[in-house]
Every structure is written in structure tokens, then in C-alpha cells.
Amino acid sequence: MTARPLTGKDFAARIRAQVADAAAAKRAEGRPARLVIVTATDDEASAWYVRSIASAAGKAGLDCDVADLGTTATAAGIADRLAALSADPAVDGVMLQTPLPPGVALAEVSGAIDPAKDVDGANPLSLGRLAAGLPAYAPATASAVVALLDEYAVDLAGARAVVVGRSVVVGKPLAHLLLDRDATVTVCHSRTRDLAAVTSTADVLVAAVGRTHLIEPEHVRPGAVVVDVGTNPTSDGGLAGDVDPAVADVAAALTPVPGGVGPVTTALLLKNVVD
Amino acid sequence: MTARPLTGKDFAARIRAQVADAAAAKRAEGRPARLVIVTATDDEASAWYVRSIASAAGKAGLDCDVADLGTTATAAGIADRLAALSADPAVDGVMLQTPLPPGVALAEVSGAIDPAKDVDGANPLSLGRLAAGLPAYAPATASAVVALLDEYAVDLAGARAVVVGRSVVVGKPLAHLLLDRDATVTVCHSRTRDLAAVTSTADVLVAAVGRTHLIEPEHVRPGAVVVDVGTNPTSDGGLAGDVDPAVADVAAALTPVPGGVGPVTTALLLKNVVD
Numbered sequence: 001m002t003a004r005p006l007t008g009k010d011f012a013a014r015i016r017a018q019v020a021d022a023a024a025a026k027r028a029e030g031r032p033a034r035l036v037i038v039t040a041t042d043d044e045a046s047a048w049y050v051r052s053i054a055s056a057a058g059k060a061g062l063d064c065d066v067a068d069l070g071t072t073a074t075a076a077g078i079a080d081r082l083a084a085l086s087a088d089p090a091v092d093g094v095m096l097q098t099p100l101p102p103g104v105a106l107a108e109v110s111g112a113i114d115p116a117k118d119v120d121g122a123n124p125l126s127l128g129r130l131a132a133g134l135p136a137y138a139p140a141t142a143s144a145v146v147a148l149l150d151e152y153a154v155d156l157a158g159a160r161a162v163v164v165g166r167s168v169v170v171g172k173p174l175a176h177l178l179l180d181r182d183a184t185v186t187v188c189h190s191r192t193r194d195l196a197a198v199t200s201t202a203d204v205l206v207a208a209v210g211r212t213h214l215i216e217p218e219h220v221r222p223g224a225v226v227v228d229v230g231t232n233p234t235s236d237g238g239l240a241g242d243v244d245p246a247v248a249d250v251a252a253a254l255t256p257v258p259g260g261v262g263p264v265t266t267a268l269l270l271k272n273v274v275d
Numbered sequence: 276m277t278a279r280p281l282t283g284k285d286f287a288a289r290i291r292a293q294v295a296d297a298a299a300a301k302r303a304e305g306r307p308a309r310l311v312i313v314t315a316t317d318d319e320a321s322a323w324y325v326r327s328i329a330s331a332a333g334k335a336g337l338d339c340d341v342a343d344l345g346t347t348a349t350a351a352g353i354a355d356r357l358a359a360l361s362a363d364p365a366v367d368g369v370m371l372q373t374p375l376p377p378g379v380a381l382a383e384v385s386g387a388i389d390p391a392k393d394v395d396g397a398n399p400l401s402l403g404r405l406a407a408g409l410p411a412y413a414p415a416t417a418s419a420v421v422a423l424l425d426e427y428a429v430d431l432a433g434a435r436a437v438v439v440g441r442s443v444v445v446g447k448p449l450a451h452l453l454l455d456r457d458a459t460v461t462v463c464h465s466r467t468r469d470l471a472a473v474t475s476t477a478d479v480l481v482a483a484v485g486r487t488h489l490i491e492p493e494h495v496r497p498g499a500v501v502v503d504v505g506t507n508p509t510s511d512g513g514l515a516g517d518v519d520p521a522v523a524d525v526a527a528a529l530t531p532v533p534g535g536v537g538p539v540t541t542a543l544l545l546k547n548v549v550d
Contacts, residue, residue, distance in 0.1 A: 107407035128403025132382035132443045158468045166454050168407045175450070175462075179441050182466040184473060187450075191457040193433045198459060201476075 003226070003247070003254040004152075008144070011151045012263035015271055016060050022274040023061035034063040035093040035119065035273045036085050040073040040101050045233060050097055056266050062273055075104045079112040086114035093119035093273035098169075107168060119272035121173060131176045137272055142174040144264035145206055145227050146181065148255060154204060154225050157182035162199050164188045164215065164242070165208035170229055174206060195219065205251075207242035215243040217250045226251040229261050278501070278522070278529040279427075283419070286426045287538035290546055291335050297549040298336035309338040310368040310394065310548045311360050315348040315376050320508060325372055331541050337548055350379045354387040361389035368394035368548035373444075382443060394547035396448060406451045412547055417449040419539035420481055420502050421456065423530060429479060429500050432457040437474050439463045439490065439517070440483035445504055449481060470494065480526075482517035490518040492525045501526040504536050 026033045035057055037050055050066055057064035067085070069078060078100070085094045094117045096110055110122035118126045121139040129136035149156060161183040165171040171187055178185045188198050190209075199205055199219040207215045208229035220226060230242030241257030248254050255261055301308045310332055312325055325341055332339035342360070344353060353375070360369045369392045371385055385397035393401045396414040404411035412418075424431060436458040440446040446462055453460045463473050465484075474480055474494040482490045483504035495501060505517030516532030523529050530536055 107404070107409050124403030124407040124409060125400045126403065127406050128399030128401065129382070131402050131406070131447050132399040134382050134399060158466050160468075160473070172406050172451070172454075176447070179447075179462055179464070182464070184461065184463050184467040186459065186461040187454055188459050189454070189457070191433050192459040193435075198435070 002249065003251040006148060006152050006225075006227070006253050006255040006260060008148055008255065008260045008262065008264040011148065012267040015264070015267035016056065019062070019267065019270045019274050020060045026274065027061060032061075032063050033092050033274045034065070034090060035095065035270070036065045036067055036091050037095045037097055038067045038069060038078065038081055038085070039097045040069040040071060040078060040104070041097070041099050042071055043099055046097055046099065053095075053266055053269065057270055057273075060270055062270060071101055073101055073104070075109050078104060079109045082109065082112035086112065086117050091117065093117055093269075095120045095269070096122055119269055122169075124168075127168065127173055127176070130173060130180075133180070138173045138177055139169045140265045140269040140272065141170050141208075141229060141261065142177055143268050144261050145170075145174055145208075145229065146177050147268060148227065148261060148264050149204065149225070152225075152253065154253070156204065159183045159203040160186070160201055161204040161206070162186045162188060162202035163206045163208065164192075164195070164199060165206075165210075165229070167208065170208040174208065178204075209242050211242055212240045213242070213244040215247060217244065217246050220247050220250045222250050223252045224250075225253045227255050227261065228257050230257060231262060277524065278526040281423060281427050281500075281502070281528050281530040281535060283423055283530065283535045283537065283539040286423065287542040290539070290542035291331065294337070294542065294545045294549050295335045301549065302336060307336075307338050308367050308549045309340070309365060310370065310545070311340045311342055311366050312370045312372055313342045313344060313353065313356055313360070314372045315344040315346060315353060315379070316372070316374050317346055318374055321372055321374065328370075328541055328544065332545055332548075335545055337545060346376055348376055348379070350384050353379060354384045357384065357387035361387065361392050366392065368392050368544075370395045370544070371397055394544055397444075399443075402443065402448055402451075405448060408455070413448045413452055414444045415540045415544040415547065416445050416483075416504060416536065417452055418543050419536050420445075420449055420483075420504065421452045422543060423502065423536060423539050424479065424500070427500075427528065429528070431479065434458045434478040435461070435476055436479040436481065437461045437463060437477035438481045438483065439467075439470070439474060440481075440485075440504070442483065445483040449483065453479075484517050486517055487515045488517070488519040490522060492519065492521050495522050495525045497525050498527045499525075500528045502530050502536065503532050505532060506537060 121137040212232040228241035228243040441464040487507040503516035503518040
């Protein structure tokens, strides 16, 4: 078998086109849509990601500012800025980029982002509202996984979904999104015993751990749909997923890295700003 | 096999004794611990549960008031009262009892409870903080399941835990508590296909659906630990669990109903008030 590639580029382009239409309408009303990304790091991968969002925002006709607070920013300083941006009527979306300075926890400061502007679902209240079935933004990566599965008409109701990774930015919110779609959801992690025994029960397997090629063919049930959230830097400057490409011989469908979940994530982030 | 009964009565009594000590110390300081339970229902089972909490609180030396807003209470009226109680320095814990009047959703109004006084973990922010690894109160029932497993030295790290039921008051917060304890966690629900195939993978199986004897011996792996959260009224005025008593022939351990999770839940609720 060679897995069907669940590419995200064309899908993301269509989302971005919708975003551009909405952004143009707002601009015509004299009220351009504005995203502000708060950073406090000199991490190069982070800077690359922020530039890619800013570039995509610009192409879609959104205003996008980067507020760099520097690597010496304190938790109080970051929270204050997030609160001020949340209160600013000219700002539609506020995103806090990680990593943060040592000693500053994302969950501690992201509570200062107004849930109505929390376009990347970083505030614990957004996650709690999501879990409680209330309107809320999910982290864009988690939303992108479900949107991509929908795009390719993967049936989630009653499906066995296994998420590898329990991070608060992907694994946990994704579990709630999948539960909300009536999947039976299992969350695995570094302490899971016999990972292959668990992952091979999955109709839909999502890898979101950040370990290059952790998921090998033996982890995958033949015919499963596999979503690769990993974006691990390679020595030659490229990106490798959490899923071994050899899984394509076993799975029915597989998202590529790059070009799978990633572009959809950025597009949905922008969509949240104009929504 | 006859399963070891994981009774909660003695354990709950020990927790209540600790609570009584803490309550006596607060009273000696001239600052008695006070729980306020807000109700807006004439449901008889609910009234019974509220009376049992109030009775246990009284015996432990806590002040416990019931604020009955009546069956015509509005969402705004309930939220206002919860906010006022949260702001009252003489109140240590605020609990909103369900069911609520038609059209009033728990998750919508419980956001008015200050997370610091949200002793039954009803505010979506409490759930989000729990998921994010921040200090927060979990719903007492979810906490009671983990506390009872700890009391009987059931090892959760690396265990396969299966939770049947995805409610925001038990199943979802419990999934986060179990994940936090390094279990591999699966959440099942009414749309799960072949429930027995999933539940029989569990080292630790928790039933929290509210359907009498849904879990039968065929759902249980021999040697599993089974926790029964169900409290379903029987025609003779008693309580039946979600687990068929015949499961005792298969499981290594099983919580009784009544006398298992229930008393521990009430004790932990009071403990949250004095903490």
C-alpha cells in the first residue's frame, strides 16, 4: 500500500482566500483586521515561524504586528502587555509565541489574553471552555488536525482515535476536539507502556510529540489514517515529522511534513483573527 | 475470583477527621470555614445530596448554608449570586448544585465562581487550569476516584486507564487527572463502537455514565481494577452503580455502590473548603 498523501497546501490556500475576502471587507469598512504576536525569545525556529505568520497575514490583507519584549521580559511584563492588547479595540487577535524566558510558564501568563481574542487558544480558560462545550478558540494546530481530517472526509464519529503527545498546546485540546466529534479518544505519552500496542488500535492516529520518526510502521494498523503534527528540524535545515515515511507503506492516508498540518495551522490562525 | 472491595467509608472518615481538625483550628481563630451551596431545583435526589453534604459539613465543624434561588432563577440571577458569594470574604467555598432550571447551562454560569473558591471544580477555568497543570480544584467526584485508587495503592503510572463517560463533571476532568498521573487514558462514550473491546484493554476501568449495570463481566479484563462512579436510583429507593455486581467475579478490585466513591467525594469537597 502507498498511503494517500493528505496534503494541506491547497486546502490552506482556500482558507487563506476566504480570509483575504473577509479582511478586504473589514478594510473597506475602515477597520482592518489586526493580529499582534507577542514574543520574548531569540530562538531562531520561533523567529522563522513568526515571520511566516506575518508574511501570510500580510498576503491575506491583515495587519500583523510583532511585539518583541526581549529575552529579559518578566511574567508580569508579558501578562501586562497581553492584557493591554486584549483591551485595545484596534486589536482582533493576540498570540503569545513560545518559547518564553526561563521561569515564565505559558499557562501562567496566557490567562491575560481575552478569550475573545485568544486566536491560538493559549488561555487555560479557552481550553476549559472547549472542554465544557462552550464557544472558544482551540490552539490552531489542534484545529488544523480536525479540519484536515474533515477536508479529506475522514469519519470521526465512533472512530478510535489515538493521540500521541499530551501537551497543552496540541494533545490535550485535540483530545477534546476529537471527543466532541464522537471519536473514542486515547492519549499516549512518554510513559505509555508498549506504545505500538496502543497506537495500532487506532483508526486515526495523530503524532504530536516532537520526536523525529518516533512512529514506525509497526505502530500503525494497516489502513489507518495517520496525521503527523511533528516539525522537527533536520541537520540540513529541513523539517522532519514524528512519523517515519515508511509508514506510508502501511497507512491508508498520511499527512506529509512539511506541507500537511503546518500550512493549515497558519491559515486557521488567520481565520480566527478575521472571524 | 472475587474482587477486593475498594470501600470508601473508612477512608472518607479519615479525611473528614482531618477536615474537622482544620475546621476547629479555623474556628478557634474566630474565622469558621464556610461552604455555600447554591441550588435552583426542586429535584428530590438533588435535595437529598445537598442535605447529606450539609450534614457532613456540620459534623466536621464547617458552616454550610444553602442558598435556594428557586426553580424560576435565571442564568443572570444565578451568576450574580455566585459572583457575590465569591466576593464575600466570609465564604470559603461556593458550590452550584445541578440540575439547573431549563435553559440554564452549568458551564455558562459557573464561570462566575472564583476559581479559588470553586471547591467542586465547576468553572471551566478550573478545568482549563487543571489541564494546563496549574493549581486548580477538580470536581470532587473526579478527585475522589484518584484518591481512592491511591488509598488502595493502585499504580497509575504507565497503566492503561479507560474512562466510560465524557461528562464535564467527571469523565473529562478525570481524564486529565489520570494523564497527570502518567496513565495512558482512553475516554469512551455512548458513540463508542464495540465498547467491550475498548474497556477490556483497561488495567483501571472507571464507569461514569449513569446507566445501571452498563458494565458487565464481558467488558472487564480479568484482574482489572474497576471504579464505579454511578449512583442510579433503584425502584426500591436504593442506589445501583454503573457496574454489574457480577463484575466482581472477573475484576481484581471493585468499588461498591453505595459506599465506594460517594463518601470520598463528599469528604474531599469539605477538604477543599478548609484547604
